[in-house]
Amino acid sequence: MALTLxxxxxxxxxxxxxxxxxxxxxxxxxxxxxxxxxxxxxAIDTTGIEPMSxxxxxxxxLRDDAITESDHHADYQRGAPAVEDGLYLVPRVxx
Amino acid sequence: MIDGTIAELAQALHAxxxxxxxxxxxxxxxxxxxxxxxxxxxxxxxxxALAAARAADAxxxxxxxxxLTGIPLAHKDVLMTAGLNTTCGSRMLADFVxxxxxxxxEQLRKAGTVLVGKTNMDEFAMGSSSxxxxxGPVRNPWDPAYVPGGSSGGSAVAVAARLVPAxxxxxxxxxxxxxxALTGICGLKPTYGACSRYGLVAFASSLDHPGPFGxxxxxxxxxxxxxxxxxxxxxxxINRPPEDYAQLLRExxxxxxxxxxxxxxxxxxxxxxxxAEVAAAVEAAIAELQKLGATLKTISLPAVKYSVPVYYVIAxxxxxxxxxxxxxxRYGHRANDFKDxxxxxxxxxxxxxxxxxxxxxxxxxxxxxxxxxxxYYLKAQQVRRLIADDFRRAxxxxxxxxxxxxxxxxFKIGAKTDDPVQMYLNDIFTIAADLTGxxxxxxxxxxxxxxxxxxxxxxxxxxxxxxxxxxxxxYQQATDWHQRVPPIEHASKSS
Numbered sequence: 082m083a084l085t086l087x088x089x090x091x092x093x094x095x096x097x098x099x100x101x102x103x104x105x106x107x108x109x110x111x112x113x114x115x116x117x118x119x120x121x122x123x124a125i126d127t128t129g130i131e132p133m134s135x136x137x138x139x140x141x142x143l144r145d146d147a148i149t150e151s152d153h154h155a156d157y158q159r160g161a162p163a164v165e166d167g168l169y170l171v172p173r174v175x176x
Numbered sequence: 177m178i179d180g181t182i183a184e185l186a187q188a189l190h191a192x193x194x195x196x197x198x199x200x201x202x203x204x205x206x207x208x209x210x211x212x213x214x215x216x217x218x219x220x221x222x223x224x225a226l227a228a229a230r231a232a233d234a235x236x237x238x239x240x241x242x243x244l245t246g247i248p249l250a251h252k253d254v255l256m257t258a259g260l261n262t263t264c265g266s267r268m269l270a271d272f273v274x275x276x277x278x279x280x281x282e283q284l285r286k287a288g289t290v291l292v293g294k295t296n297m298d299e300f301a302m303g304s305s306s307x308x309x310x311x312g313p314v315r316n317p318w319d320p321a322y323v324p325g326g327s328s329g330g331s332a333v334a335v336a337a338r339l340v341p342a343x344x345x346x347x348x349x350x351x352x353x354x355x356x357a358l359t360g361i362c363g364l365k366p367t368y369g370a371c372s373r374y375g376l377v378a379f380a381s382s383l384d385h386p387g388p389f390g391x392x393x394x395x396x397x398x399x400x401x402x403x404x405x406x407x408x409x410x411x412x413x414i415n416r417p418p419e420d421y422a423q424l425l426r427e428x429x430x431x432x433x434x435x436x437x438x439x440x441x442x443x444x445x446x447x448x449x450x451x452a453e454v455a456a457a458v459e460a461a462i463a464e465l466q467k468l469g470a471t472l473k474t475i476s477l478p479a480v481k482y483s484v485p486v487y488y489v490i491a492x493x494x495x496x497x498x499x500x501x502x503x504x505x506r507y508g509h510r511a512n513d514f515k516d517x518x519x520x521x522x523x524x525x526x527x528x529x530x531x532x533x534x535x536x537x538x539x540x541x542x543x544x545x546x547x548x549x550x551x552y553y554l555k556a557q558q559v560r561r562l563i564a565d566d567f568r569r570a571x572x573x574x575x576x577x578x579x580x581x582x583x584x585x586x587f588k589i590g591a592k593t594d595d596p597v598q599m600y601l602n603d604i605f606t607i608a609a610d611l612t613g614x615x616x617x618x619x620x621x622x623x624x625x626x627x628x629x630x631x632x633x634x635x636x637x638x639x640x641x642x643x644x645x646x647x648x649x650x651y652q653q654a655t656d657w658h659q660r661v662p663p664i665e666h667a668s669k670s671s
Contacts, residue, residue: 092538092542092545096500096538096541097522098529098534108534114597119539121482122552123551127562130559132558135412137369139412142411144408156275157506159273160271160272160275161507162504162509171517171520
């Protein structure tokens with residue numbers, strides 16, 4: 082399962098990271114080495130092995146459906162790049 | 177005075193032989209002087225620290241202090257600190273001011289510690305050398321041409337260079353233990369869920385562990401007691417009764433202090449790929465533990481050799497998801513020039529993240545993408561189970577597992593920056609404990625001919641922190657590797 086330059090461009094788009102052709106070639110060489118390491122896993126027989134998604138086999142706890150948070154709107158928006166009237170500003174998406 | 181351990185400093189503070197304000201002023205002076213040499217800090221909070229020190233002194237005067245009251249301490253810059261910058265070593269968050277405290281930060285504040293500043297680190301905790309920070313590399317106080325390990329390199333250096341007696345770090349693949357080994361101090365990764373991840377800027381949520389750095393195992397026990405605890409804001413936080421991790425350490429024992437302890441020596445940690453000087457130091461440490469009464473047993477962890485590839489699927493997969501929040505909208509960096517929303521996201525993330533972070537996001541995106549999920553992500557989760565099963569079987573035969581923390585001592589700055597796979601292999605002995613969630617500590621056990629520290633890793637079963645701290649403490653009572661001090665002017669030999 083070799084990674085191609087096209088794969089790099091495709092995943093960079095999926096990951097929303099701008100990348101030019103020269104950078105993609107450099108990243109491709111490094112990712113290729115990383116995937117050579119990762120591909121060692123393909124040799125292992127894992128038939129019937131339950132995937133381990135977590136360090137502890139515990140189920141997610143439930144809490145009461147009650148309001149516990151106070152309003153932090155202003156605090157949390159203080160670090161935003163562009164805010165107006167309590168709203169986050171983004172480039173126009175609907176013409 | 178500040179060269180003392182937390183336990184010694186606490187005595188002096190409680191006896192009023194020294195004030196927290198004096199200690200904190202000395203810490204700040206050392207931090208400011210050392211900054212140009214080691215670059216251990218990203219933010220220094222002089223005013224906040226002195227105010228907290230005066231508050232600690234007032235509590236001590238009233239007789240209200242605990243074992244950590246008035247102790248100056250630094251937090252890794254991936255832990256949120258209300259009102260202070262929390263950058264994660266990234267351009268993305270270079271100007272980000274945390275709106276609240278992380279759980280462990282809050283706990284250590286309540287315990288009366290004095291926050292002096294935020295330490296430098298590999299960007300978003302992804303690295304083993306502390307070279308990828310937007311704020312420049314951290315340097316090893318034993319020799320500034322060498323890396324201090326990573327990702328919590330700034331915290332390790334702050335303690336190793338005697339700038340502060342204690343610091344926090346986070347460990348996802350070895351980021352507490354490996355820098356502790358490379359700088360000659362103690363670093364503990366607790367059991368997953370023992371310390372809440374609330375307010376720890378997420379890298380790989382199923383692997384991220386906050387934990388302490390100290391000069392002795394006893395200090396790590398004191399810090400862990402304050403940092404651990406149930407927190408409903410982290411759904412993986414474990415609800416257990418509070419534990420005094422230092423209790424076993426104080427227990428009086430017969431001459432053979434480790435009598436009855438069964439030490440497992442994994443074949444896989446004691447062979448090929450370990451530097452000869454490291455192997456010799458680890459062997460000598462094991463002989464010392466045997467002298468203290470422990471028995472040795474060779475064990476096998478056959479799947480552990482796949483730890484690194486498993487980790488480099490799971491951690492990047494979780495990172496690619498966690499780091500999707502950095503979109504230039506809600507916080508952090510936003511590109512100046514863009515055509516539209518998609519272009520804004522792409523340019524913001526291209527500018528805000530460094531090369532290693534991008535590589536991991538891309539790796540993670542690929543292993544989670546359509547058609548590859550089963551072959552990579554699911555496969556890695558299955559092998560993670562095999563590794564955990566190996567350890568479960570091993571703990572039927574032994575109480576702790578001992579080996580080197582890292583395959584070599586510190587390497588030169590720049591030596592591995594162009595070869596990510598070589599960099600990743602530094603964590604070959606530390607990753608397994610992150611995958612299984614079991615606790616592990618690194619303590620100093622030797623020095624190379626070049627004068628660089630060597631680390632010994634002691635791993636235990638889930639929730640066995642008290643036991644591994646006890647083994648580490650008994651070793652430190654019998655040896656003096658933890659008392660070695662890097663060659664810097666302000667540092668003096670201390671216990």
